[in-house]
Amino acid sequence: MGRKVLATPRSFGTGSQGAADLLARRGFDLRLNPYGRILTKAEMIREIRDAEAVIVGVDPLDQEVLSQAERLKLISKYGVGTDNIDAAYAAQRGIRITTTVGANTEAVADYAFTLMLAAARRVIPIDRACRGGDWTKTLTVDVHGSTLGLIGLGHIGKAVARRAKGFDMKIMAYDHLRDEDFAVRHGITYVDTLQTLIEQADFVSLHLPLNEHTRHLIGPREFETMKETAVLINTARGGLIDETAMLEALKAGRIWGAGLDVFEREPPDLEDLHTLDNLVIGSHCAASTRHAVENMGMMAVRNVIQHLCGEEG
Template identity: 65%
Template sequence: MGLNVLVTPRSFAAHSSEPLDLLSDGGLTVLRNPHGRIMAKEEMIAHIAEADAVIVGVDPLDREVLEKAPRLKVIAKYGVGTDNIDMRFAQERGIKVTTTAGANTEAVADYAFALMLAAARRVLPIDKACREGDWTKRTAVDVNGRTLGLIGLGQIGKAVVRRAQGFGMRVLAYDAVRDEAFASAAGVRYAESVDDLLREADFVSLHVPLTEETRHMIGERELRLMKPTAVLINTARGGLVEENALCEALKNGTIWGAGIDVFEKEPPDNPELLSLDRLVIGSHCAASTVQAVDKMGVMASKQVLNHLQQLNGVETE
């Protein structure tokens, strides 16, 4: 019986055949997502039954889905966030879970900074007004020389720091695990608490995983701690921000603006968010560059092959 790999991300091998070639040359039959979108739970159950491996984006891989995948041996996350995967049950089943950590670091950091600039300088409402013949000058806020607060100082957070240095920004960070060597070398100061960071920062960018501890870590109380000229950026996970509270804060001018690439449900449940000119919206696309997509695809394919070959006693590079 041959080995099958289910591939759900729509961008997989979109710009290069190398990820697919690796799987095919390794003797795997590739089963593609036929829906052209994120699959629902029932669709995942239908397609995963014959899979020995899965390369997955944000499609659901909870216990109910995994129970319908008796042959599954490895899950390669096409990205880094594993909140759509029942990690505990995967471990119980002996299913290997990998991520493509590092493949999209620079792309996400670029996009975080793009959202920061767009929200601060009101790029979208100015563009919209100009297209309608309104050449009125709109006053915005500076990015250069201001204070950036990073909640999470992992690989992506550190990449954002490098960009902030070019804008002469002061950088505050909060992380449960401190990298004192990096902070010292990069001139980053650690805040004693998230609240302290929110009070001091002009820009707040989130770079933490979604867990029970971080879910809705930014809500009404936290938004009120921020400056009225502050900007919130989220390229991490939608569940980190309580969206109705953010909507009210933007409507009321509690904060200056926000750049949000990720929502709890995509598109968001609250349609009012889509009408706010203080909000720059992304479609969970921070990692979607040609270069990052190619890297993630190749890395995920190699992880699948390596694990399956190791199980079969085949030496891998």
């Protein structure tokens, strides 16, 4: 039996056997997620116990889990967000953490723009009405020529900005780390405060990590000062938004709509999510395209081979 590598993402290897074959050729024993969903802590402890590496999505890897993984040497993140990993404890144990930066950038940017269009133009309720025989015209809001506010201008934020230029959108960005050259080349205006962006943007799209400084970054005060025609988009992490405040704003019509692919708890247990026509929801699937899944799988596996075998994959 080879050295065990646990892969928990449900999409791992679904488009191609290339990543799995690469591990097999290096003598690794690949174990896939047997549950067909995000693992619980108890399940994760059981599955990771004898693994040397784990290729992980959003499954829990806190100190309690990692303390039971005595052979673990590498956490190969299938994506870029590491808020589900206790990085400090991993470092204390000498466990390396790698990510697949860039592997799913274009797929997530596509989905962010899809949510933007769907929420602005009420695509889902219009489709539902038409299927029921109701062909009433629905008045919606424009995307073309409107103002897009990007909170976070990293790889994915930049990819969304490039798409927005095709819609002649005015783009503003809020980010502590500024890429002035990119901003100048793409006509993006940096703002000094989050509140400025919130007040002026027609569309607010989140592209930043979840940590102690960004949790509930968008809360009651932000919803009170957004435009009534504003649309909020989140393909980053659910905890960035105070979901209770968001639902209140959507129900009261204080903002036009929202498109969310991520939630604080997945699946979410908020009943109003299923009844609001001004909300479009996804199952954390922005990166789930054939190309992105293959990219993430191959990059995650190459990280395993590089760090456990000392060679390129």
